[in-house]
Amino acid sequence: MIIGFTLNGKKATVDTRPDRRVVDVLREDFGLTGVKEGCGTGECGACTVLVDGEPRLGCLMLAVQMEGRDLVTIEGLAPEGGLHPLQEAFLECGAVQCGFCTPGMVLAGSALLKRKASPGRAEIREAISGHLCRCTGYQKIVDAVETAAARGGKKEETE
Amino acid sequence: MKEVFLPGNLEELWRALEREPAPRPYCGGTDLLVHLRSGKTDPDALVCLERIPELSGVREEEGGLWIGAATTHARLLDDPLVRARLPLLARALSTLGSPPVRNMGTIGGNICTASPAGDTLPPLYALDGEVELRSRDSSRRMPLRRFITGPGETALRPDEILAGVRVTPDGTYNVHHFEKIGIRRAMACSIASLAALLRVSSSGEIEAARLAWGSVGPTVVVSGEAEQALLGKRLTRDVLEDAAERARKAVSPIDDVRASAAYRREVSGNLLLRLMEHRPL
Numbered sequence: 279m280i281i282g283f284t285l286n287g288k289k290a291t292v293d294t295r296p297d298r299r300v301v302d303v304l305r306e307d308f309g310l311t312g313v314k315e316g317c318g319t320g321e322c323g324a325c326t327v328l329v330d331g332e333p334r335l336g337c338l339m340l341a342v343q344m345e346g347r348d349l350v351t352i353e354g355l356a357p358e359g360g361l362h363p364l365q366e367a368f369l370e371c372g373a374v375q376c377g378f379c380t381p382g383m384v385l386a387g388s389a390l391l392k393r394k395a396s397p398g399r400a401e402i403r404e405a406i407s408g409h410l411c412r413c414t415g416y417q418k419i420v421d422a423v424e425t426a427a428a429r430g431g432k433k434e435e436t437e
Numbered sequence: 438m439k440e441v442f443l444p445g446n447l448e449e450l451w452r453a454l455e456r457e458p459a460p461r462p463y464c465g466g467t468d469l470l471v472h473l474r475s476g477k478t479d480p481d482a483l484v485c486l487e488r489i490p491e492l493s494g495v496r497e498e499e500g501g502l503w504i505g506a507a508t509t510h511a512r513l514l515d516d517p518l519v520r521a522r523l524p525l526l527a528r529a530l531s532t533l534g535s536p537p538v539r540n541m542g543t544i545g546g547n548i549c550t551a552s553p554a555g556d557t558l559p560p561l562y563a564l565d566g567e568v569e570l571r572s573r574d575s576s577r578r579m580p581l582r583r584f585i586t587g588p589g590e591t592a593l594r595p596d597e598i599l600a601g602v603r604v605t606p607d608g609t610y611n612v613h614h615f616e617k618i619g620i621r622r623a624m625a626c627s628i629a630s631l632a633a634l635l636r637v638s639s640s641g642e643i644e645a646a647r648l649a650w651g652s653v654g655p656t657v658v659v660s661g662e663a664e665q666a667l668l669g670k671r672l673t674r675d676v677l678e679d680a681a682e683r684a685r686k687a688v689s690p691i692d693d694v695r696a697s698a699a700y701r702r703e704v705s706g707n708l709l710l711r712l713m714e715h716r717p718l
Contacts, residue, residue: 296441297483299470319471320538321624332511332540338470339541342441343485386536407623408535 283344286354294341301325301336303344304351312352312381316410323409326382327351333382333389333408352381355388364388364426373422375413382409387423395430397423440482447491451573453484454596460484462598464507465542467534468550492545492600495519501605503569506545506598510557511536513544522606525560525632528615532556535623545599551585554652558585559632560615562649562657564604571600578603588655610634610645612715617651618704620695627652628696631708635667641717643667643676653688653705660687663709672716681706 282291285308292307304310304327316322318337325336328350356362364387367373374380383406390397390405397405402423403416411419442453442460453460460482463469472478486492492507495516502518513519514530533539533547533556547557548568558581566581570593581602584592593599612635619625630651636644646667650658666680690701 295438296443297439318474320467320534323535323537326537329540333537334541335467335537337474338466340441340466340470340483340485342443343466343487345443404623405536408537 279342281341281345283346284348286350292341292344296340296342298341299337300327300339300341300344300349303341304336304349310351310353314378314381316378321410322379323382323386323406324379326385326409328355328385328389331389331392333386350385352384355385362388363429364391364423367422367426367429368419371418371422371425373415373418375411375415379409379411379413383411383419387419387426390423391427391430396427399424439480442482442484443488444484444486445488447489447571450484450486450489450598454598455573456482458482459595462486462549464546465509465538467538467542468546468552486545486598487543492598498603499605501603503601503603504544505601506548507543508545510534510539510542510544510547514539522608523560523564523604525563525613525615525634526557526604528613529556529560529617529630529632532615532617532619532622532625538624544602548581548584548602549591549593549599551587551589551591551656553588553654553656554627554630556617556627556630556651558657559630559649559651561602561604562659563632563634563647564606565647567603569600569603570594570597572596572598576600582657582659585656607634607645610636610647612637612712614712614715616708616711618708626695629653629690629701629704629708631705631711633709633712635672635712635715637672637715637717639717641671643670643672648684648709650684650688650705650708653690653701655689658688658705660684663687672713674710674713677709677712678706681709684709 304313314324316324320338326333327336402420444450458481461480464486486507493505510530547555568584614633617630618628632649634647646664662683663680670676685706688705690698692698
């Protein structure tokens, strides 16, 4: 079947079986390999995609459910040629080790910052609680979200 | 290949459910997709209930709240009516899964999955929730306690769907307590949980009590004996120890990968001791 949706800000269509998982469609048909598959059972958060702005799991969604939705993967978070402020903060804070959890962590962090401009550390930990970092580098990830939040207000004004 | 239907209203849903073989309904997919992947379940076709407006949202009705089955846990947690009138449910929802799971999973899915570890079930039992079941030609209601007939089993007929759950909170309860024992705070499948509603008078006497335990029996466990043991008493250690002993007799836990039956039995009672923290000052 033909499924139409918005992908990283652009109209997209895909002709595929409705029962494929979103993580497979995005990786295999669109080459968006920033959508990682870790556990395949919703425990690790590596396959996170923003669906209408909310973090959801690509391994627990079927292709047909993309119909009409606005999907953003890590590849579409930043403006063309640049970095999202949270990606910059991840670099500065050393919040990336092997990188496998990073797309999910960044998307979860960006969704939190949209909801709440200045979250506390406990709220940041809660927001990333569905994401496993196999390198166990959580402190730096929380630092990065906090750093981006601290800068958030100023960045938005200059945009 | 499985056909997957995505009805946008009830009429489209009924048409999908009339097909042979009937597609299996799902909504958030947080449980179903795990079982599809492992091969534990393999239906010929699926129908996703996430786009049907009649099955979503929270509204005041008949003095209580009607919650659409397809409402996600995250929407419920954000809902001012739920926060104000169902704090017990809100507390349980805040421990369910993780933020992305709460953005996908729905209260109707949690009910129909009918897992003894379903986090919304002990509060809904304590609150005497009532399910609303609909088919093209019928609409019926029944208490949640009767709807869930066993682990993973419900009274849902093949032509029916769960449309919503109705809860009429009794505003006189002044203690709303939920605690879940799990290995970690997020993404923890409950080892044991307790939902408790108490009405404690200004002089400290327990006037009414509703207790329900998760993960310590084939379905949610309620214990009239444990509730009785609290009535007319105060929230002291001795009183709660007495109720805890009765609770340990009422539960029928199993050994599994998460915990032993003996641990679950012990902790089912211990969870009541926490109610001491709600003693009026």
